[in-house]
Amino acid sequence: MPLVSLKDVSKSYPGSSKGAPTVVAVDRVSLDIEAGEVYGVIGYSGAGKSTLVRLVNALEPATGGTITVAGEEITALPEKELRRVRAGIGMIFQQFNLFQSRTALKNVAYPLRLQGVAKSEALTRAREALDFVGLADKAGSYPEQLSGGQKQRVGIARALATTPSILLADEATSALDPETTGEVLEVLGRANRELGVTMIVITHEMDVIQSLATKVAVMENGRVVEAGPVFDVFSAPQNPASQRFVATVVKGVPSPAELAALRERHVGRIVTVSFSETDASQATVFLEFARAGIEFELVYGGINDIGGRAFGHLTFALRGDDAAIDQTLAGIARRSTVTEAAR
Numbered sequence: 001m002p003l004v005s006l007k008d009v010s011k012s013y014p015g016s017s018k019g020a021p022t023v024v025a026v027d028r029v030s031l032d033i034e035a036g037e038v039y040g041v042i043g044y045s046g047a048g049k050s051t052l053v054r055l056v057n058a059l060e061p062a063t064g065g066t067i068t069v070a071g072e073e074i075t076a077l078p079e080k081e082l083r084r085v086r087a088g089i090g091m092i093f094q095q096f097n098l099f100q101s102r103t104a105l106k107n108v109a110y111p112l113r114l115q116g117v118a119k120s121e122a123l124t125r126a127r128e129a130l131d132f133v134g135l136a137d138k139a140g141s142y143p144e145q146l147s148g149g150q151k152q153r154v155g156i157a158r159a160l161a162t163t164p165s166i167l168l169a170d171e172a173t174s175a176l177d178p179e180t181t182g183e184v185l186e187v188l189g190r191a192n193r194e195l196g197v198t199m200i201v202i203t204h205e206m207d208v209i210q211s212l213a214t215k216v217a218v219m220e221n222g223r224v225v226e227a228g229p230v231f232d233v234f235s236a237p238q239n240p241a242s243q244r245f246v247a248t249v250v251k252g253v254p255s256p257a258e259l260a261a262l263r264e265r266h267v268g269r270i271v272t273v274s275f276s277e278t279d280a281s282q283a284t285v286f287l288e289f290a291r292a293g294i295e296f297e298l299v300y301g302g303i304n305d306i307g308g309r310a311f312g313h314l315t316f317a318l319r320g321d322d323a324a325i326d327q328t329l330a331g332i333a334r335r336s337t338v339t340e341a342a343r
C-alpha cells in the first residue's frame with residue numbers, strides 16, 4: 001500500500017476580486033508515493049506544486065478527491081485529528097523559516113516542545129538531530145551567525161527532530177549556491193537512507209532530482225502531466241509539456257534561441273539525436289554518417305547521468321545528399337530520437 005495516495009485531488013481558490021474566475025491550483029491529481037521513496041515534483045512556476053504539498057500536509061483542505069496518508073484518509077478527518085497526522089510530516093522551506101531570536105538548538109527543539117515533550121528530553125533530541133545534520137558544534141549559534149546551507153541543515157534537523165515518516169521539501173535548496181546545495185542534498189539523502197524518511201521534494205533544479213529522487217512527477221496548470229522513474233521521465237519524456245520542461249533542465253538540448261544561432265552559424269541541416277543507454281552507442285551514429293558520405297559537425301551537446309545511467313543529446317550540422325541524409329536519419333530514428341530543426 002502506498003504511504004501517500006492522492007486520488008483525483010483538486011484545489012481551487014476563489015478569484016482574487018469579485019467576478020474574477022476561480023483559480024484551479026491543483027486539478028484532479030492522482031499519485032501514489034511508496035514508503036522510502038523520494039518523489040520529485042517539478043514544473044514551471046504556478047504549476048501547483050506548492051499547493052499540492054500543502055494538501056498532503058493538510059495545511060489546507062482539498063476541494064475535491066481523497067488523500068490517504070499511512071492508510072488514513074486525511075481528507076475525511078476533522079481538524080483535531082489532523083494535528084496528529086501533521087505531527088508525522090516534517091517540512092522544510094526555501095527561506096528556512098527559523099526563529100532569528102533563538103539558537104539553533106532551541107529552533108530544533110521548538111516543534112518537540114509544541115508536541116508537549118519535556119524540556120530536557122526535547123533538548124537531548126534536538127542535539128541528536130543537530131548531530132545528524134553535522135551541526136553539533138553550532139547548537140548555541142543564532143541563525144544570523146550561520147551560512148545559508150547551515151541554516152537549511154538546522155531546518156532539516158528541526159523537521160527530523162519529531163521523527164516524521166514523511167518530509168516535504170519546498171524548493172529547499174533554491175536559495176543556496178551549488179556547493180551548499182550539495183551539503184543539503186547529502187543530508188537529505190542520508191535521512192532517506194538511514195532513517196527511512198519518505199520525501200516529496202519540490203524543485204526546479206535538475207541537480208536535486210538527479211541526486212535525490214527515485215520518481216518524479218511533472219506538473220503543468222495544476223495537472224500531473226507525466227510521472228514515473230526519474231531516468232525514464234528525463235531521458236524520454238512522453239508528454240509535450242514535460243518535454244518542454246525537461247529540455248530546460250537537462251544538458252544538451254538547444255533552446256529555440258540557441259537553435260536559431262546554430263542555424264546562423266552553420267550551413268546544412270541541423271539535427272539533434274537523443275540517446276539513452278539502451279540505444280546503440282553514439283559512435284555508431286558517427287560511423288553511419290561517415291559511411292553514407294555525409295559531412296557532419298558536432299555543434300551542440302551534453303550527456304546527463306542519473307544514478308549511473310547515461311542519456312544525452314547531440315546536435316549535428318549535416319551536409320550532403322539529402323536522400324542519403326534522410327535514409328541515414330531514418331535508420332538512426334529506429335533506435336534513438338531524431339529531431340530536425342526547421343530549415
Ligand SMILES: Nc1ncnc2c1ncn2[C@@H]1O[C@H](COP(=O)(O)OP(=O)(O)OP(=O)(O)O)[C@@H](O)[C@H]1O
Pocket residue numbers: 013014023024025043044045046047048049050051052
Ligand atoms: N492562497 C491562494 N489563493 C489564491 N490563489 C492561489 C493561492 N495559492 C496558490 N494560488 C494559485 O494557484 C496556482 C498554483 O500555485 P502554486 O504556488 O501551487 O504553484 P507552484 O508550482 O508551487 O509555483 P512556484 O514554483 O512559483 O511556487 C497559481 O496560479 C497561484 O496563483
